[in-house]
Amino acid sequence: MPTKSRKDLQGERLFTASQWQLMWWRFTRHKLAVISMVVLLVAYGIALFCEFVAPHDPNRYDARWVLAPPMKLHFVDKDGRFHLQPFVYGLKSKRDLETLAMVVVPDESRTYPIKLFARGDPYELWGQFANDRHLFGIKADDQMFFLFGADELGRDSLSRIIYGGRISLSIGLVGVFLSLIFGIILGGISGYYGGVADLIIQRVIEFLRSLPAIPLWLMLAAALPPTWSSIRIYFGITIILSFIGWTGLARVVRGRFLALREEDFILAARLANAPRMRIILRHMVPSFASHLIASLTLSIPGMIMSETALSFLGLGLQPPIVSWGVLLQSAQNLRSVVLAPWLLLPGLFVVIVVLAFNFMGDGLRDAADPYAM
């Protein structure tokens, strides 16, 4: 009995593979998109477990370490001995003899090795599980661990960036989810029924897209009552952001509906007397779901950037909520940036996440139509 060659097997697998399997294969060919997906998975994983990953409580402050520069990781100590486990030096306040201002400098007499699963500030994971183990940290009661420096109140920037990630990353998802609901309903009506409904919805979309977004958002955000709790402000901001965000998704949905309406299999379903909802949900939605996922991925970075911009201007989320935009507020003027450039670090994370989403969305878009080759 002749054995099948490797190539034949591959060919057979190709013929019998499901649509999603084909898309996955296509997607994995786009290396940058796969790397981006890994980056995003890590970022969302960190955001999910931020209490555990962050070395400190984001609100713990110490007036002695105001604007402390980032600690350097050392492997070689003063005596020239090599340590496999990196360590950091402690900090001390010193008066700068030139400017006569107090500055925080490393104190080389105290060394702190960095430990995995070190005990530190107590926290409650998801508000449920009390613990005091952190992914990494230093063992010291009197010394805080500033890998990314400290802010103007002496809080740990790294911990705040990690906690801020939870808000900034989730606001993108929640906002896009809201936009998706509006987009599917309105775009679906527009594309499936056509006629007057289509005309009105298209005009509304054109109108919203021709407005300058930031001034409009600012106006809407300023109308949120200042008495609202943080969580209500959070949802208020996501609703404001999806106010314009839905238009893009509605266009995608409408375009797909219009194209699919003419397809033979829809006509067949209609002739078989399938009810309208069944045609939409069973036949139409699965065939454009992949396109929709790609468009969704591509619209998340816009949401994240918008939230960052609004919060940066002081009209989005407000402290004590920590988001990347809120953190960047302290870097708003040139003087603080020159004095403490590490305050710009939250911006680096915005850029990484936004680029990763863009690359992954590009890969998904290419993979969305695996039969197109």
Place this chain on the structure above:
Amino acid sequence: MLRYILQRILLFIPTVFVISVVTFTLIQLPPGDYITVYAAQLEASGQEVSEQLLTALRGRYGLDQPITIQYAKWIGNIVLYGDFGQSMQWNRPVADLIWERLWWTIALSLGTLIFTWIVAFPIGIYSATHQYSVADYVFTFIGFFGQGVPDFLLALVLMWLGYSWFGVEVGGLFSAAYKDAPWSLAKFADLLRHLWVPVVVLGIAGTAGLIRTMRANLLDELRKPYVVTARAKGMKERALVWKYPVRVALNPFISGLAYVLPGLVSGATIISVVLSLPTTGPMMLRALMSQDMYLAGSFLLLLSTLTVLGTLVSDILLAWVDPRIRLG
């Protein structure tokens, strides 16, 4: 053609009407009317607030009347007398405050638009005609980067680098020496020296997008049979590219006006806050912070009207350039 233009202009009027209604609603949204806030402010500064003054003020803005009458009064004053109401924060008519800043916003947005065109045009053509060359990859990378970096962050980083490397403060539009000086050539040169930072920061995202569209369009066009035919007939490559495909692929430059302009005006708002430019952005932000809703609302009204006007102009231009649109 004329019919198309008339149609578009007729559509413009209800659009501006909707903008004004939206703006008015937003002005009314915060709790308490403008007079209550004003009275509280006067009291806080130790001045006596007479009931008479408040009633007079309420009457002037029609605050004692139903909301539709209030709207009619507000928009009527704007259209007929150019009266946008009173700014509480500045204690001056809004109309006195906004125009100069509005001109700066328009100048900055248009300047950036021109920059975007000048940069994107040659790069787009080069990227398409030299697809997958090293330069094409470089431009693609810059394009992705430009779209991925929030513009205000770019402004902050440029300011920081400018200060710590070259010791120059890149904020503002003029050096201190020229700030209050009358217009002269030297002052204009000084303006140009400062203007490039906001223009580059603001333009990079739009430029990146435009290059991508220009490249994609031109690539589609270059693969069409008529190009092959012309090449087979021995037409010079340069003449071939410039004479036909480029002209067809040029559409996004004009239609882009409609997409790019709202983004530019929107981006200019936040850039101006970071770089402290005398445009509408910082003033609108301050107005919103102190709940000076008439001032903020006027900015929203005018900026939105301007972008919609830009869309109108781009639609007409596009119809003029591309017959498929006015006949379709």
